[in-house]
Amino acid sequence: MPATKAEPLDRDCSRLIHSLHNRSAHQGGHVWVRGDGAVLTDADGKEYLDGLSGLWNVVLGHGRRELAEAAARQMNELAYCSGYAGSSNLRAIELAERLTAIMYPSITRFFFTSGGAEATEASIKTARYYWKMQGAPEKTKVISRQWGYHGTTLAAMSATGMSNYWPMFEPRVPGFVHIPSPYPYRYEAPRDVNQSGVSQGVAAANELERAILREGPETVAMFLAEPVQGGGGVIVPQDDYFPRIREICDQYKVLFVADEVITGFGRTGSMFALDHWGVQPDIVQFAKGITSGYFPLGGIGIRDEIAQVLDTGKSVWMHAYTYSGHPVGCAVALRTIEILQRERMADQAKEKGERLLKNLRREFANHPQVGDIRGKGLMCAVEFVQDKSTKQEFPAQEAIGARVHAEAQRRGLFTRLRGDVFLLAPPFVTSDQQLDRMVEILREATQAVFGS
Numbered sequence: 001m002p003a004t005k006a007e008p009l010d011r012d013c014s015r016l017i018h019s020l021h022n023r024s025a026h027q028g029g030h031v032w033v034r035g036d037g038a039v040l041t042d043a044d045g046k047e048y049l050d051g052l053s054g055l056w057n058v059v060l061g062h063g064r065r066e067l068a069e070a071a072a073r074q075m076n077e078l079a080y081c082s083g084y085a086g087s088s089n090l091r092a093i094e095l096a097e098r099l100t101a102i103m104y105p106s107i108t109r110f111f112f113t114s115g116g117a118e119a120t121e122a123s124i125k126t127a128r129y130y131w132k133m134q135g136a137p138e139k140t141k142v143i144s145r146q147w148g149y150h151g152t153t154l155a156a157m158s159a160t161g162m163s164n165y166w167p168m169f170e171p172r173v174p175g176f177v178h179i180p181s182p183y184p185y186r187y188e189a190p191r192d193v194n195q196s197g198v199s200q201g202v203a204a205a206n207e208l209e210r211a212i213l214r215e216g217p218e219t220v221a222m223f224l225a226e227p228v229q230g231g232g233g234v235i236v237p238q239d240d241y242f243p244r245i246r247e248i249c250d251q252y253k254v255l256f257v258a259d260e261v262i263t264g265f266g267r268t269g270s271m272f273a274l275d276h277w278g279v280q281p282d283i284v285q286f287a288k289g290i291t292s293g294y295f296p297l298g299g300i301g302i303r304d305e306i307a308q309v310l311d312t313g314k315s316v317w318m319h320a321y322t323y324s325g326h327p328v329g330c331a332v333a334l335r336t337i338e339i340l341q342r343e344r345m346a347d348q349a350k351e352k353g354e355r356l357l358k359n360l361r362r363e364f365a366n367h368p369q370v371g372d373i374r375g376k377g378l379m380c381a382v383e384f385v386q387d388k389s390t391k392q393e394f395p396a397q398e399a400i401g402a403r404v405h406a407e408a409q410r411r412g413l414f415t416r417l418r419g420d421v422f423l424l425a426p427p428f429v430t431s432d433q434q435l436d437r438m439v440e441i442l443r444e445a446t447q448a449v450f451g452s
């Protein structure tokens with residue numbers, strides 16, 4: 001093992017291109033060498049609490065032998081076979097059956113991918129295929145939301161509503177439209193729209209109706225939304241937002257696609273997040289937590305009615321991935337789901353999330369630079385602002401979030417940010433003591449940056 005992290009980091013910088021490649025970030029980065037529960041160890045031997053479960057995905061924590069054993073057993077038995085038409089494998093069949101049992105009753109058929117962006121691509125293409133087969137070939141547009149994150153392949157990037165992902169890769173795919181996020185801390189209905197007597201959540205949902213009418217309902221294929229926006233800053237919608245979204249989608253014949261890549265598999269305190277609001281989607285996208293990050297696997301689940309169209313459509317659904325239904329990924333997913341259920345992980349995420357949020361509120365509610373503290377289950381965020389009364393953000397060059405994160409890292413907490421929004425979504429196995437330590441570290445880091 002190398003004596004310090006400097007040496008592997010030098011090698012990294014000479015040879016690797018990273019996701020969101022930014023050389024300066026990597027020069028001061030970490031080379032992780034070990035993981036155990038909620039703790040990661042870097043090449044210097046220093047331990048860090050994993051504040052974001054890897055990348056929201058390692059829900060069961062690091063070092064779970066059962067998952068490694070499930071993968072090894074499957075690799076020995078059948079490491080790979082194609083999932084193209086005419087070819088299948090037992091683990092993929094079992095996983096599709098298992099998902100049918102635990103997902104929304106509306107969702108009955110499954111296609112597997114290697115991750116979240118591929119799931120986004122699959123749902124967009126499925127929606128377009130569906131409408132073409134229904135005799136509505138003009139219905140191709142995708143409406144999604146500001147602060148939405150759906151991946152970075154070209155169509156997924158075009159659906160992603162964080163505009164800093166776009167400029168260097170323009171032009172985006174045509175036919176993608178964004179509406180405001182329901183963002184309870186910041187959303188205000190436009191002045192020219194009469195929303196009197198309408199709640200903030202319904203007003204935000206009505207943005208979808210306005211966009212559909214503006215574009216023409218006959219041109220809109222689907223609405224894509226994360227039940228709780230994750231990478232965009234843990235934005236938890238109002239309770240009446242998604243019920244109104246469902247009504248609008250039904251009224252204008254627009255498919256409602258839930259991107260549960262982060263929120264699926266227990267993260268928000270229920271197995272799938274739209275259950276909080278009693279709403280069922282037409283298509284679900286999933287990835288990350290389904291294998292606890294131990295194998296790259298994602299997918300989409302679709303309504304029976306859409307599946308019927310795929311089964312009987314006169315043109316083949318020409319969509320495919322070499323690794324769709326990978327038997328090793330499916331074996332790991334089956335074991336992950338078994339553990340999630342056996343250890344009541346969604347309940348744990350709910351209880352631990354409540355503890356984390358309560359502690360964050362106790363520590364920061366009166367802090368002059370903390371504008372909002374929010375969360376659902378085990379995904380929380382603290383939003384720093386320059387002026388609490390106006391919600392004015394800090395100038396970007398002050399890099400407040402980055403400075404708080406640097407101080408937190410120095411004290412042994414590693415996570416991610418969205419600007420000056422500090423994100424926390426640790427593994428479900430994080431102990432109460434570790435959760436409390438995360439809040440303590442954030443308090444110390446905040447003191448180091450603001451002096452109070």
Ligand SMILES: Cc1ncc(COP(=O)(O)O)c(C=O)c1O
Binds near residue numbers: 116262
């Ligand atoms: C909600 C959501 N959708 C899609 C994706 C893209 O997933 P992937 O990075 O596996 O392509 C992510 C990744 O963070 C995500 O959070």
